[in-house]
Amino acid sequence: MPHHPVKKTIIRRPTAHTSTPLADLPPLLGRIYSARKLDDPKQLDRSLNQLPPPWLLTGMEAMAERLARAIARQESLLVVADYDADGATACAVAVRGLKALGLERVSYLVPNRFEYGYGLTPEIVALAAPRRPDILLTVDNGISALEGAEAAQAQGMELLITDHHTPGAELPAAAAIVNPNLPGDAFPSRCLAGVGVMFYVLMALRQRLRETGHFTRSGRPEPNLAQLLDLVALGTVADVVPLDHVNRILIHQGLRRIGSGQASPGILALLEVAGRKPKQITAADLGFSVGPRLNAAGRLDDMSLGIECLLTDHPTTALDMAARLDRMNKERRELEDQMKQEALAYLDALDVPLGDKAAICLYDAAWHQGVIGLVASRVKDLANRPVVVFASAGDDLAKGSVRSIPGIHIRDLLSDINTQNPGLIRQFGGHAMAAGLSLGLEDLPRFMALFEQEAGRRLDRADLEHAVHSDGSLEPHELDLAMAEQLRQAGPWGHGFPEPLFDGEFEIAQRRVLGDKHLKLVLRPVGGGREIDAIAFGLADPGAWLDCRTLRAAYRLDVNEFRDHRIAQLRIEYMESGDD
Template identity: 70%
Template sequence: MPYHPVKKKIVRRLPTVPPEASLTGLPPLLRRLYAARRVGSASELDRSLHRLPSPWLLSGMEAMVDQLEEALRRQRRLLVIADYDADGATACAVAVRGLRALGLEQVAYLVPNRFRFGYGLTPEIVALAAERRPELLLTVDNGIAALDGAEAARARGMRLLITDHHTPGAELPAAAAIVNPLLPGDPFPGKSLAGVGVMFYVLMALRQRLRQRGRFAGPGRAEPPLGPLLDLVALGTVADVVSLDPINRILVHQGLGRIRAGRGAPGLVALLEAAGRKAGQATAADLGFAVGPRLNAAGRLDDMSLGIECLLADDGEAARSMAARLDALNRERQQLEERMKQQALAYLDALEVPVGDRFALCLFDEGWHQGVIGLVASRVKDLTHRPVAVFAPDGEDGVKGSLRSIPGIHIRDLLSDLATGHPRLIRRFGGHAMAAGLSLEREALPRFAELFEAEAGRRLSPEDLEHAVHTDGALEEHELNLAVAEQLRQAGPWGQGFPEPLFDGEFQVLDSRVLGERHLKLRLRPVHGARSFDAVAFGVAEPAAWRDLPALRAAYRLEVNEYRESRAVQLRLEYMEGLEG
């Protein structure tokens, strides 16, 4: 498999609630899987929209709806300030589409170019926004740390409305309204909404208010549906890798249902087609690994305006044209990422202190692209099971970094503690538990690397550093069939915090061959079984080395392999280790 400086081990998940608790009637396998994911009752599997909690539980919602209702009544000019990732792009498209549908006529958007302006509502972005003469600024997926940006907006006479889901700092921006489920004391039961989910909740509350005011009463004033936005909500939620708690599972399930039923936005459908995926069979994995990267490619290498315009397109031909451009950018991104990843692995090989003896890793190269460092950080984290910070030049006098963490370290809290203990070390930072970004003076990088690893060492236990592959145990041979694979596909959506089922077993290798440069196609038979099955392993570092192996132990997913008009069960190997024959 790919480069693993820290050896993995297979660990089986254990049920965290009794498998029988209120889940009678489900197949035993599903009861087992749900119990290991803390599902204790059938009600938790209800993915209908009426199960969503009220938007009014979000603490800033009354003020937010007051502002938007007034803007609609007076037809004020509103400018959405977006972020340049998939969550920010979908949140922007949802805001523009939703506000226009509810009757606000003058809605436009502005997304910062990451290479010129960086992240969020900075004073520079406020100055750029002012050229369009908006009366209100509405942030999506950003703004909670924009203290200077909020002051700049106030000085220019623009009212600021913030929707965000990032962790607030000790001080909040001076805004007319803030909606963020992570605000201190906020009673909303779901703390894992993506930025697009927060914006969708704002639209739900605004529509309820307008309904109460009688805005949709009378001929020609039909209440606009918000359901058509759920495909974009699902895309942003999955692409931002937020935890699929019960609320997010409802949003993603409903969005996928619209896509499969042929009611997806033309731009999203075009991106699926560009990736070779069928909208009628779309899964959360398709959104996360096919659509999300193509949308993100615009923000990483060029300008996310292209991605947002694709999501806003109503014309199928225009959407396909933009999706083709995004697909080309994604191929360029893949090549750049692979080159940077190989350079990063070469740096790891050359470390004086081996990876296995370190608590964290900090990497920098003068030639690295700041739009791709987050992906490289994620790849290195996956391979080493260590917190990773990857830096690139910012084009001026400093460096920008992207961090990825492992369970056991809240990476944004770590940065906050470093900033508090060393006030002149970090220029800016922000993020979540598992991912964060920051900027530094160039000369501060060696000191940051030293403090970063020391702080990680204080927070991590030896158990945290074990590179475990968590599986749902073994499948019986009679369960390795197409019906079970279909059942697993329908039992999701699966994703972060609600992991897709992963099984383990020992197999005899009946046949194997190399596909392309780094993939394996195998024919496997369970060691104590009679039937054989097709299997595939992608991204194998040295595939030829596995061809003559007589037996292996593998962690695998059971999936449906569709080729032309045929459908068959297939084992997708996520990890494998050799066994003696």
């Protein structure tokens, strides 16, 4: 038997039973919002006028002043981007937005992850130097670029940093830094993605330009920055940041633009190759269909293709680029499947039960650097442990991607290891739930032991229990299309604001295997009710369920559309036989 667990416990989320300001909502929605600690009706308002002002962000005054001066002088600005979907969308927002506001000489540079690694390094500054920009503007990176900032200063480039990653004890030398996670920052959200930070910079800059009469003097029309919200929504969802009120507004507004056909040609093309219709688009579609295709460029090759897809205004060009990204994504999936199976084989070969380990550390010299983060995420979901997966990066260097579980801030863990063991980690950075690092191959065994030790010190057994958190049961009459549509419109759902998940017991009326990993079912609630379609994706052995008569399932009430026919469907996230 494999060491990795499959049995989970379905735990129902607690809800407040006292009257709340949400009492006027349908009872089910009130219950769901209450379980997510949302008790202020204002948090249900997803209009743009509910966004907090940009000036609450530390450094915004200096940032807006410097960019306004750059427009007045028509200076040259080079955007230094990151190679993931957040970085790509932030780059596209920066280039499109700054040009719309009047800065004509704007270009970008995105590091190739395999040649230069992450962020504004001295090597990237050297790559930028021949272009002779007056300003380097980082998006989704830069907060830890101490050496890169020094190199930029030596080259006579002024540095502006927009980022959202957790800062270290020392900040880079820059003319302005905007990051909601700076110590003492007054902005009410710490959860903005890199693209959200850049969008806020543009809002502040537009206001400053309006106040100084720029649009009147230049005769340039004041741009509608809401036209960029499709990009903001995509990057925010793809970066899996918590969906607090600010992020829910940004995503909701972006989804509205996409649904009305007002998205950029690149996003519309990515939706087309993914087989998704803009009118029915959800946050989950951005996260699971569009984001991976955009990310494929940065994982396997060069994110420039993804950025160009987001920057082009020509639908035919965008569709050609999206098709290339789709082919890359297919290759990425094949690599990921292979590496995941190899990772699981390593778990099966452990000399101690997985239940005795507080964390999992895996390394294979043949693994692909661009895919290790996805493998770490898959293993983390399966084992419910913090996971770090390493690949060889050449020159006796290992690069790792880390994924965590609730209860452990993974960047803080890496920071503590780094403080207590100077020189062990060459470079690291990230968030509470995801991080990256590099170290020497010879130091891998030592790091792995320290990683598991530190994880064990922070976690208790309750953190490691395999749990599925449910919003309770649905009555048979609630299992219909109207309720599914209502739940879809009540989002956007995502990390930190999870899509409603329910549990119940069902009789199996029909079942059949789709492909070799999926199970199509027709279910009937135990105790009576109408039959409803259901589907379970990605099963290890779907055929094992063909003789099952009843089951208990944790499921999402979804909308299935086929040839313009829409029906309610249960999307099963976890199930166990009820025959025992």
